[in-house]
Amino acid sequence: MTKTVAIVTGASQGIGRATAVRLAQDFSALVLVARNRTKLEETASTVREAGSEALVIDLDLAEPTAAATVVQQTLSAFGRIDALVNIAGAVPGLDIFQMTDEQWHAGLELKLHGARRLTIQAWDVLKATRGAVVFMSGNAAVTPKAAAAAVGAINACIEALAKAFAERGIVDDVQVNSVSPGAIMTDRRTAMLQKAAEAKKIDIEEAKQGFLKQAAIIRFGTAEEIAEVVAFAISPAAHWMTGTVLRMDGGEVKSV
Numbered sequence: 001m002t003k004t005v006a007i008v009t010g011a012s013q014g015i016g017r018a019t020a021v022r023l024a025q026d027f028s029a030l031v032l033v034a035r036n037r038t039k040l041e042e043t044a045s046t047v048r049e050a051g052s053e054a055l056v057i058d059l060d061l062a063e064p065t066a067a068a069t070v071v072q073q074t075l076s077a078f079g080r081i082d083a084l085v086n087i088a089g090a091v092p093g094l095d096i097f098q099m100t101d102e103q104w105h106a107g108l109e110l111k112l113h114g115a116r117r118l119t120i121q122a123w124d125v126l127k128a129t130r131g132a133v134v135f136m137s138g139n140a141a142v143t144p145k146a147a148a149a150a151v152g153a154i155n156a157c158i159e160a161l162a163k164a165f166a167e168r169g170i171v172d173d174v175q176v177n178s179v180s181p182g183a184i185m186t187d188r189r190t191a192m193l194q195k196a197a198e199a200k201k202i203d204i205e206e207a208k209q210g211f212l213k214q215a216a217i218i219r220f221g222t223a224e225e226i227a228e229v230v231a232f233a234i235s236p237a238a239h240w241m242t243g244t245v246l247r248m249d250g251g252e253v254k255s256v
């Protein structure tokens with residue numbers, strides 16, 4: 001049987017970890033990328049228990065040389081790439097009037113340029129396998145807020161970047177889409193709610209309920225639910241779906 005290989009960035013925790021574990025059902029090898037080696041090894045154990053091989057690559061994707069390292073190490077270990085899932089992101093949720101240039105640059109360097117460089121490095125190999133790419137955006141791309149301006153702006157950039165790669169992918173036979181989650185209960189979301197709770201001098205439970213009421217949704221999503229959307233987006237059944245944004249948000253975005 002031919003080996004199939006998927007790279008997942010941000011695989012040390014949250015949506016990236018859940019996605020890597022889910023993809024172990026569909027791919028024979030997973031390449032797990034983030035900075036925290038201990039947490040990546042935990043993901044790797046779960047992936048191996050599910051029957052796939054796992055390669056851990058711990059590095060900072062904001063570094064310009066990181067993308068080439070990921071692709072070289074993947075090809076040395078497995079010889080091919082069938083799917084690239086760009087999930088790593090750490091855009092600070094700061095007010096538009098408080099965020100410094102350095103904080104904007106840091107958010108862009110990782111989430112936008114890290115994903116862009118990795119996609120470019122992997123492109124020729126993906127062409128050879130008729131592979132697939134997913135970028136992770138987020139609801140804030142279409143609902144930007146002053147209190148977390150960079151989250152909206154950078155996710156909008158991600159969707160535009162994915163669309164541009166998708167256009168080239170039509171001729172190169174590489175399928176490219178974005179997945180846009182709503183509010184997913186991960187460490188990142190907990191930290192955001194904690195910050196909101198402190199600012200309003202309420203407890204975190206109240207902050208959670210307040211968020212759900214304001215967003216007019218019934219519950220937060222899970223990382224595993226987003227992992228299922230990614231798995232579909234890169235499955236053979238979805239190969240003709242390209243250049244689109246797949247949203248899973250419990251109905252938070254009310255506009256068409």
Ligand SMILES: NC(=O)c1ccc[n+]([C@@H]2O[C@H](COP(=O)([O-])OP(=O)(O)OC[C@H]3O[C@@H](n4cnc5c(N)ncnc54)[C@H](OP(=O)(O)O)[C@@H]3O)[C@@H](O)[C@H]2O)c1
Pocket residue numbers: 009010011012013014015016033034035036037039059060061062087088089090091110111136137138139180181182183184185186187188189
């Ligand atoms: N949670 C939500 O509600 C939500 C909603 C919409 C969109 N999203 C998007 O979904 C993605 C994942 O979110 P999450 O909630 O799962 O976040 P998370 O729990 O904070 O995980 C972020 C991941 O990115 C990795 N990462 C951070 N900085 C990195 C760097 N410099 N180099 C390499 N890897 C780095 C982290 O690993 P290390 O720390 O080990 O490097 C971690 O694996 C993000 O792009 C986020 O914007 C999340």
